[in-house]
Amino acid sequence: MLQEERQNIIINQINLHHKVLTTDLSKLLNVSLDTVRRDLHELEESGRIVKVHGGAVSKSFHIPFQQPRVYAREEKREVAHKALSLFKDGMNILMGGGTIMLELARIIPKNQKGTVFTVSPLVALEVAQRSNIRVILIGGEVSHDAYVCTGPTVISQLSELHVDIAFIGANGLSVKEGLTDHDWDVVQVKKALMKAADKTAVMCISEKLDISQKLVVNPLRAIEALITELSPTDKRLQKYSKSMKVL
Template sequence: MLKEERHAFIMRQINLHNKVLSTDISAMLNISEDTVRRDLKELAEEGKVLKVHGGAIGHSFHYPFHASNTVYAQEAKQQIAEKTLRLLKNDMVILTGGGTTILELAKRIPENLRATFFTISPLVALQLVDHPHLTVISIGGQLSRSSQVHLGASVINQLADIKVDLCLMGANGFSVQDGMTDSDWEVVQVKRAMIRASKRLAILSIAEKLNSSQRMKVCDLNLINYLITELQPENHILTPYQHLDMELY
């Protein structure tokens, strides 16, 4: 595979999953980790990615408020955000994760909505805090440089003390075979704690992430109440999910 093809593959994986690990790219492309590290170094020098321990993350995910950054599949994420608004009702207690799709939702919260938002994302909290009728509570802990959310035992302990009406989170990997998956063990633990703290769970995901898997399991699909994508529910891409016990939006 040519270097340009490798770079294009790596960028697509980062755009889809926000982060790549050198070991995973090495296995997927059947190339050495040294080659992957050189590729990531070149992409970082070109300003396309940010290198982190063991891999790289995308600029738009790390600096979503920076005017020069474009959000991958932003139009699709905006459509998902608009659909998600249907689930929000007055006086709800809502818990959110982080990521660019959740940020698109936070920008669109109607001014007349009265609700309480808990979030593990400081970026989401900052987006919501000026809303006139929302109570915004940030669940704090160690801030992850790669995922831009609070992680660790402190977060898990705080989540154990609340019960929310609805949890909104993104998915890194999502498939019928493997359920919802992620590549970061600490993120997995926090997502599991978020699910335990919630009466209902909505997953916000662009369709490109469907039928993909990461290394570590978050949960089975039977724990998910809503799957929200940019597609119409009857779209053939959603066929594997149409007969499961979840509502498609």
């Protein structure tokens, strides 16, 4: 495989999952770790990615407030507008993190009534500056890769909550494995988010469907709604609609 082909695959994986691990790329591309590290170094030098310990993240995820090019932004905006239809005045709402959640945070109406709890400092700031809704940040150690609060303090705080609905992003979703992710700390937070809510809505672009990451968050039956940019009647959603509401 040519270097340009490898680097295009790396960029696609980073755009899709926000973060990739060097070891996973080595297996995917069937090349040595040193080759992957050289590719990542060149991609960072050209300003296309940001290297982190053990891998790389997308620039849109690394500096979201500087408004760089966000991967699949229009699709994420469509998902966000659909998710907003589930908001009702007076609700207690939990929100996870990620670029798709930031799009939702940016369109919450100024006069929305209720409370938003979130583990994402970025989401909390977006909601607070654009809406009069009450915002409570669930605080803890801030992940350098995911920009959400993680750790035992966060899990403890979430265990004391009982909210109407939790909105969670997806790194992978499949009928067989359910909701999955590659970060152990983030998985524990997502589990706690879902446990604290009467209902869970998963927000993701369609490229995340039929993908399984290494760690399982919860099976499909734990999810009440799936929100993508696709029409609810799209054939790609048929197998998911058997287990949950699709928007």
